[in-house]
Amino acid sequence: MPTLKRDDVHVLDLGDGENRFHPDWLAEVNAALDQVEADPAPLVTTASSRIYSNGLDLDWLGGHGDELQSYVATVQGLLARMLAFPVPTVAAIPGHVFAAGAMLALAHDFRVMRADRGFFCLPEVDIDIPFTPGMAALIQCKLTPAAAHEAMTTGRRFGGEAAAAAGLVDEAVPEDEVLASALTRARALTGKTPGTLAAIKAQMYAGQLAALREG
Numbered sequence: 001m002p003t004l005k006r007d008d009v010h011v012l013d014l015g016d017g018e019n020r021f022h023p024d025w026l027a028e029v030n031a032a033l034d035q036v037e038a039d040p041a042p043l044v045t046t047a048s049s050r051i052y053s054n055g056l057d058l059d060w061l062g063g064h065g066d067e068l069q070s071y072v073a074t075v076q077g078l079l080a081r082m083l084a085f086p087v088p089t090v091a092a093i094p095g096h097v098f099a100a101g102a103m104l105a106l107a108h109d110f111r112v113m114r115a116d117r118g119f120f121c122l123p124e125v126d127i128d129i130p131f132t133p134g135m136a137a138l139i140q141c142k143l144t145p146a147a148a149h150e151a152m153t154t155g156r157r158f159g160g161e162a163a164a165a166a167g168l169v170d171e172a173v174p175e176d177e178v179l180a181s182a183l184t185r186a187r188a189l190t191g192k193t194p195g196t197l198a199a200i201k202a203q204m205y206a207g208q209l210a211a212l213r214e215g
Contacts (some may be wrong), residue, residue: 001015001024001025001028001111002014002015002025002028002029002032003015003032004032004035004036006035006036006039006041007041008041008045008058008092008187008190009041009042009043009183009186009187009190010035010036010039010041010042010043010044011037011043011044011045011046011047011179011183012029012032012033012044012045012046013045013046013047013078014029014045014046014047014052014053015047015048015049015190015212016047016048016049016053017049018049018051018053018054018058019047019049019052019053019054019101020049020053020054020056020057020058020059020077021053021055021056021057021078021100021101022057022060023057023060023071023074025057026074026075026078029063029078030078030081030138032214033082033085035084036085036087037087038195039089040060040086041087041190042087042088042090042186042187042189042196043087043088043089043090043109043186044089044090044091044092044179044182044183044186045089045090045091045092045104045180046091046092046093046094046178047094047095049094049095049096050094050096050117051095051096051097051101051123051181052091052093052094052095052096052101052105052119053097053098053099053100053101053102053104053105053191054096054098054099054101054167055098055099055100055102055103055104056075056099056100056129072132074155076101076132076134076135076212076213076214077212077213078104078151079103079104079134079135079138079212080107080134080208080209080212080213082104082107082108083107083138083201083205083208083209083212084100084198084201084205084209085116085198085201086194086195086197086201087192087194087197088109088110088111088172088186088189088192088197089096089107089108089109089110089186090108090109090110090111090182090183090185090186091104091105091108091110091111091112091182092112092178092179092181092182092183093105093111093113093114093118093120093178094114094118094175094178094179094200095114095117095118096118096119096121097113097118097119097120097121098119098121098122098123099121099122099123099124099127099129100123100124100135100184102120102168103122103135103138103139104139105120105169106139106143106168107142107143109189110170110182110185111168111170111171112169112170112171112172112173112178112181112182112185113160113163113169113171113172113173113178114160114165114172114173114174114175115159115160115161115164115172115173115174116159116160116175117159117160117175118159119157119158119159120157120159120160120163120168120169121151121155121156121157121158122139122151122152122155123155124152124155125152125153125154125155126155133211133214134208134211134212134213134214135212136152137207137208137211138208138211139151139152141205141208143166143167143168144166144167144210147166147167147168148165150166151166151168160172170185171185
């Protein structure tokens with residue numbers, strides 16, 4: 001389950017498995033974000049395994065189809081919260097990041113990914129799950145039109161260096177530098193006033209936030 005280490009830069013470890021969006025996992029992440037908001041400092045998210053997140057918990061959802069609408073609303077609520085979060089955010093991606101997990105990474109301000117192993121992938125076209133309007137809006141606001149088109153319509157698995165070249169991530173580095181590079185980026189942004197930063201993000205992403213919050 002997710003764990004938060006509070007320091008001059010808070011580090012939220014999403015877990016040591018696939019870090020799928022199980023309802024309990026979502027609740028733990030939101031609880032950690034509550035703590036960050038109560039003690040503002042830049043936030044880095046990462047994972048203990050080589051999977052940052054594989055996104056929606058399809059196994060859980062298969063047994064709880066009657067909760068689909070509320071589940072999607074909760075997922076999109078987390079994406080909206082991260083997109084407008086009142087402190088600087090950096091995703092430190094140690095390997096694979098797929099589907100809604102990739103969307104969570106895109107909702108951060110910046111992304112650092114391992115260069116030599118791992119894929120950044122939006123596989124929805126291959127698993128027959130169309131993007132919701134809110135998810136599409138999030139992806140398209142963070143990527144160039146060409147990168148968004150390729151990622152969303154082909155399901156391409158981008159390695160770290162290819163992801164950096166396409167602008168899906170800001171930097172691709174060796175495995176042992178991923179967290180350190182993310183921390184360096186985050187520390188450089190220390191001192192931003194949370195209320196001001198939140199207001200700027202709310203204005204920048206007003207349309208995307210509205211789409212995500214519609215559920």
